[in-house]
Structures are given as structure tokens and as C-alpha cells.
Amino acid sequence: MGGFSHLDNAGKATMVDVSAKAITHRTATARSIVSLPNEVMAQLVDGDLQTKKGSVFQIAVIAGIMAAKKTGDLIPLCHPLGLDNCNINISINQQQEVVIDCTASITAKTGIEMEALVGASIAALTIYDMCKALSHDIVIKETKLIAKTGGKRDFKRT
Incomplete structure (x- = not known):
């Protein structure tokens, strides 16, 4: 593991050159955990929260997928x-x-970890946004990479 991959020899920010890398099948799983206060959890019915705008969790799924597709636009x-x-x-x-x-x-x-991390993060933020009318005591506790395959090395959090 030699240094930061997004710095050139002069220490300037650069995009990693992947032109010589092999094409492989790559997967990544990321997880975000959201702690909802009791007044929000009390609204849970059949594993979801329903609002006038629709299913909180289904809208979060759509938002997360849309965000994952836009990762290259969001992270320089x-x-x-x-x-x-x-x-x-x-x-x-x-x-x-x-x-x-x-x-x-x-x-x-090139790998896909950032897309998985962005997808999980934006889904969590969407849940916050849709539930904040009930309480602002919502905490997005963590977002982390769980596993990745393909590329130089695989990773699995234990």
C-alpha cells in the first residue's frame, strides 16, 4: 500500500489512471445505520413508515439508487x-x-465502493428528511463499507 492514490508525484490532486487495469466484475456493499427516536418508531407499520408523500423506505431506496448513479458527479x-x-x-x-x-x-x-457508500448515505439522509417533521432527534450513526470484491484485493468487514 503505497500512499494516497489520488495524489501525483508532486502531491497534487489527480484522477487515478485506470487505463492499464484489467476489466473485472466488481461488487461493493455499504451500510448506513439510522437511529430513530421512539415517536418516529411508533409510526412503523408492517416494517415501513407511511407519509402523505408515500413510503419512507421505498422513497429512500429510490433516492439511494439515483445517488449511486450520480457518484461521479458528486465526488470530484x-x-x-x-x-x-x-x-x-x-x-x-x-x-x-x-x-x-x-x-x-x-x-x-475500477471499483464501485464509493457508489455503494453514496447510495447508503443518501438513503439515510432521505429517511431523515422524511421523518424530521416528527422529530429532529434522528441520528445517522454510521456509514461504512461492509465488503467489496474485484480489483486488487477483496475486503470483508468481520
Whole structure:
């Protein structure tokens, strides 16, 4: 592991040159966890929150997928990628937190971790936005990479 990949020899910001990399199938899964206060959780019916605007979780899924597709526009040195797939799953864990898993995949020369992280993050922010009328005591606790395959090395958080 030699230094930061987005710095050139002079220490200036640069996009990573992937022209010599092999095309491989790559996947990445990221997770965001949102803690909702009791007054919001009390509105949970059949595993979702319903508002006048529609299903909170389904709108968050759509927002996360849309954001994952725009990652190259949002993060300056990311390569613009055309996703092969992006799937977002939202569930409630034993601690009564909202767990958002975003899995993205592509067959390309560069990885897709940032797309998965952006997808999970924007889904979490969408849940915040749609629930803030009930409470501002909503906490997006964490966003992290869970696993990635393809490229130089695979990764799996234990």
C-alpha cells in the first residue's frame, strides 16, 4: 500500500489512471445505520413508515439508487461509472435501528465502493428528511463499507 492514490508525484490532486487495469466484475456493499427516536418508531407499520408523500423506505431506496448513479458527479475524483446493478435493502435491527444496505456491481476497470457508500448515505439522509417533521432527534450513526470484491484485493468487514 503505497500512499494516497489520488495524489501525483508532486502531491497534487489527480484522477487515478485506470487505463492499464484489467476489466473485472466488481461488487461493493455499504451500510448506513439510522437511529430513530421512539415517536418516529411508533409510526412503523408492517416494517415501513407511511407519509402523505408515500413510503419512507421505498422513497429512500429510490433516492439511494439515483445517488449511486450520480457518484461521479458528486465526488470530484471518482470515475463516472455506469452501474450494472444497485440494490438497497432497508430493515430494522434488534436495537430498533434502521439498517440500510446498498450493494452495487459493475464489470469495469475500477471499483464501485464509493457508489455503494453514496447510495447508503443518501438513503439515510432521505429517511431523515422524511421523518424530521416528527422529530429532529434522528441520528445517522454510521456509514461504512461492509465488503467489496474485484480489483486488487477483496475486503470483508468481520
